[in-house]
Structures are given as C-alpha cells and as structure tokens.
Amino acid sequence: MISQLLVSYHTCPMEEPGQGLAGGMNIFLRGLLQGMEKSGVATVVLTRATGETVEVSEPYPGVRIFHVPCFWSSPPTRESAWESLDVFTEKSRLLLHGERIAPDVVSAHYWMSGVAARRLSGAPMILSYHTVEARKVPSPGGGEGALSPVRREEEARLAGEAARVVCFTEHDLKENRRIFPELSDRGVVIPPGVDERFRLLMPREVARSYLGLPLSGDFFLLAGRGDAGKNARAAVEAFRAVRARWSGELLLLVAGQEHRAEFPLDRVVHLGPVPHDSMPVLYAAVDAVLCPSLYESFGLVPLEALSAAVPVIVPRGTYWGEKILSEGGGLAYLPDDPDGLPGAMRSLLADPTLRARLSFTGPKVARPFTWERCTESWRALLSSVSTSRNPR
Numbered sequence: 001m002i003s004q005l006l007v008s009y010h011t012c013p014m015e016e017p018g019q020g021l022a023g024g025m026n027i028f029l030r031g032l033l034q035g036m037e038k039s040g041v042a043t044v045v046l047t048r049a050t051g052e053t054v055e056v057s058e059p060y061p062g063v064r065i066f067h068v069p070c071f072w073s074s075p076p077t078r079e080s081a082w083e084s085l086d087v088f089t090e091k092s093r094l095l096l097h098g099e100r101i102a103p104d105v106v107s108a109h110y111w112m113s114g115v116a117a118r119r120l121s122g123a124p125m126i127l128s129y130h131t132v133e134a135r136k137v138p139s140p141g142g143g144e145g146a147l148s149p150v151r152r153e154e155e156a157r158l159a160g161e162a163a164r165v166v167c168f169t170e171h172d173l174k175e176n177r178r179i180f181p182e183l184s185d186r187g188v189v190i191p192p193g194v195d196e197r198f199r200l201l202m203p204r205e206v207a208r209s210y211l212g213l214p215l216s217g218d219f220f221l222l223a224g225r226g227d228a229g230k231n232a233r234a235a236v237e238a239f240r241a242v243r244a245r246w247s248g249e250l251l252l253l254v255a256g257q258e259h260r261a262e263f264p265l266d267r268v269v270h271l272g273p274v275p276h277d278s279m280p281v282l283y284a285a286v287d288a289v290l291c292p293s294l295y296e297s298f299g300l301v302p303l304e305a306l307s308a309a310v311p312v313i314v315p316r317g318t319y320w321g322e323k324i325l326s327e328g329g330g331l332a333y334l335p336d337d338p339d340g341l342p343g344a345m346r347s348l349l350a351d352p353t354l355r356a357r358l359s360f361t362g363p364k365v366a367r368p369f370t371w372e373r374c375t376e377s378w379r380a381l382l383s384s385v386s387t388s389r390n391p392r
Contacts, residue, residue, distance in 0.1 A: 032196065049068055085112055222235045292335075
C-alpha cells in the first residue's frame with residue numbers, strides 16, 4: 001500500500017468551505033480524500049489549527065488528519081499564515097518523528113503547503129498550486145500585496161523541486177507553463193470530480209419555498225468569495241443593467257461573501273457564507289448561474305451548475321468559457337464587451353427554448369467529471385513517483 005503525507009496548511013479538508021481562506025480547495029480535498037482508501041492509499045494529513053495540542057481525526061478509513069496548532073490571527077490572513085509557517089513546520093516535524101510516519105510520497109496543496117512539505121520530508125513531492133500568483137487579477141487600485149513577491153519566488157522554486165505538478169485542466173497547465181517552463185515535463189492534468197447530489201435536485205418550487213423566496217420570477221445566482229479575481233462587481237453591475245431594461249421579476253442571489261456597500265440591496269439577496277452541503281438547494285432555486293471570474297485554476301461552481309442542469313454564463317478565454325462555447329451547457333461572453341455579460345443574461349431571459357436546451361446539455365458536459373476517475377488518476381500518479389517504487 002502506498003503511504004501518502006498530504007500537507008494542507010491553509011485549510012482543513014473537513015471544515016465547511018467558506019469559513020477559511022480556500023473554500024474551493026477544501027471541497028476538492030474532501031472529494032479526493034474520500035476516494036483515497038478505496039484506491040489503496042494510506043493518507044496522513046497535516047493541517048493548520050488553533051488550540052494548544054495536536055488533535056487527530058479519522059473521517060474515512062485509511063485517512064488520519066493531524067490538526068497542528070500554531071499562531072492563528074482572527075480573522076486569519078495569508079500574511080499571518082506565512083508568519084506562523086515555521087511554527088507549523090517544526091511541530092509537524094516532531095509529530096512525524098514521534099508517530100514514526102515515513103511517507104512514500106508527499107502531496108502539497110497551495111504554495112505554503114509546498115514550502116512546508118519541502119522542509120518536512122525527503123520523499124518525492126507532488127504539488128498542486130490551485131492558483132498562481134502571477135496569473136491572479138489584482139483588486140482595482142489595490143496594487144500588489146506585501147506577500148506577493150515572496151509567493152512568486154516560492155512558486156517558481158517549487159516548480160523546479162516538485163516531482164510532478166498537478167493542474168486541473170489542459171488550459172491551466174498551458175497557462176502555467178508560460179510562467180514555469182519546468183512544467184513542460186513535470187505538469188500533469190487531473191480534473192476534479194463533482195458530488196452526485198448535484199446531479200439530481202429537488203423541484204424549483206420546493207427549493208424556493210424552502211429558502212423563503214418568491215415562487216415566480218427569474219433568479220440568477222452568483223457564488224464565490226469576495227476577492228477581486230471572482231469579479232463579483234461585474235456580475236452585480238450586469239444585473240443592474242439587465243433589470244433596468246427588463247419588465248419581469250428578477251432576483252440575484254449572492255452566496256459566499258458578506259454584504260458589500262457597493263452591492264445594492266434592491267432585488268439582490270445577500271446570503272453570506274453558505275456551507276457546501278447547502279449549495280444544491282441554491283442551484284435548484286435559480287434559472288442560471290453567473291460565473292464572471294477571469295482566473296480560475298478550474299472553477300467548481302460552473303461544474304456543479306452544469307451537473308445540476310442549470311445554465312451557466314462565463315467569460316470567453318477561460319477554461320469553462322471555451323468548453324461551454326464548444327460543448328454547450330451555458331453561454332460564453334466576451335469579457336471586454338461592456339454588454340457581454342448583460343447581453344448573455346438577456347438572451348437567457350428572452351428565450352425559454354435556449355434555456356431548456358442548455359439545461360439539457362449541461363449534465364452531458366459534466367458527466368466525465370467524477371471523483372472515482374479523479375482519485376484513480378491520483379493513485380496512479382502517487383504510485384509512479386513514490387519511494388516504494390523509486391527507492392532513494
């Protein structure tokens with residue numbers, strides 16, 4: 001059996017996404033870990049935690065999670081996480097020694113996890129950036145963050161040190177290769193899966209009634225954290241533009257972020273952070289999902305919406321934009337066109353036949369994305385680089 005040390009410094013795979021800094025990564029790790037035992041991989045997870053002592057949980061057979069306490073600011077920030085990385089690494093090193101854990105392979109998720117993994121073990125490392133600093137969209141007028149130069153340097157170094165770097169799509173790998181030439185022979189593509197509960201939803205009227213929403217009208221959903229890369233402002237402004245010219249009842253649900261002053265309250269429902277287990281009812285309640293993000297390493301929200309037979313609206317030039325353009329399931333707009341997103345929204349509103357066709361196509365587009373396929377690919381990758389097969 002392969003033994004894997006999985007370092008997830010920034011987020012605990014069993015916490016509810018949306019409470020930490022990396023909800024999408026948390027969702028991915030939950031799906032991945034559930035399949036590890038079935039794939040014959042014994043997995044030890046190290047993750048950052050509060051408290052005074054190390055706590056251990058075993059959420060699935062063959063998976064042990066060690067919650068390693070270190071300095072934790074409230075609210076947590078990337079800067080405070082970087083400052084406490086030395087403490088996390090030292091405590092983790094002592095833990096591994098005390099527990100006699102000697103993994104065949106180390107997988108690291110997020111760049112700080114890669115830095116920690118480099119210090120903790122001499123076993124081959126598989127890295128997943130999840131996002132790359134050089135490709136992130138800065139906030140308007142915000143400039144570069146204080147940690148950005150450090151992150152860029154470490155991500156470049158990790159590209160040369162990792163045995164393999166996992167990207168979620170060919171598009172993501174291609175873009176990352178432009179920044180890290182080493183990925184030409186080290187980069188691999190393993191798409192994530194989608195939970196089966198997104199493939200069969202409750203009736204729309206039931207979902208709206210459960211959420212306390214009007215039973216009639218056309219609803220859009222915007223789901224994502226409030227950082228600049230999610231481009232939430234563009235979706236809200238597009239909704240304003242559409243509503244100004246549309247006579248029917250419209251509503252925009254905003255999930256995953258707190259209410260922001262620049263987002264109007266009129267016909268915009270701010271749901272705040274939403275547990276991932278509650279997302280299916282939101283998809284069931286809406287007519288379309290807005291995904292205006294200009295940079296995603298993958299984008300789980302479009303995949304979940306497609307699985308749920310809910311049309312998505314995405315910008316061209318992204319992975320989902322080009323995939324939807326060629327395979328269907330939604331509409332792809334030109335992000336530089338001021339009427340691109342509002343025009344796509346009006347097209348869906350005005351054409352029920354188009355909406356029905358896209359709803360029918362979406363599940364077909366999403367069908368290949370399963371956790372079984374994802375975890376089997378991960379198992380094969382872990383096996384190919386592990387020290388049990390390639391002794392040091």
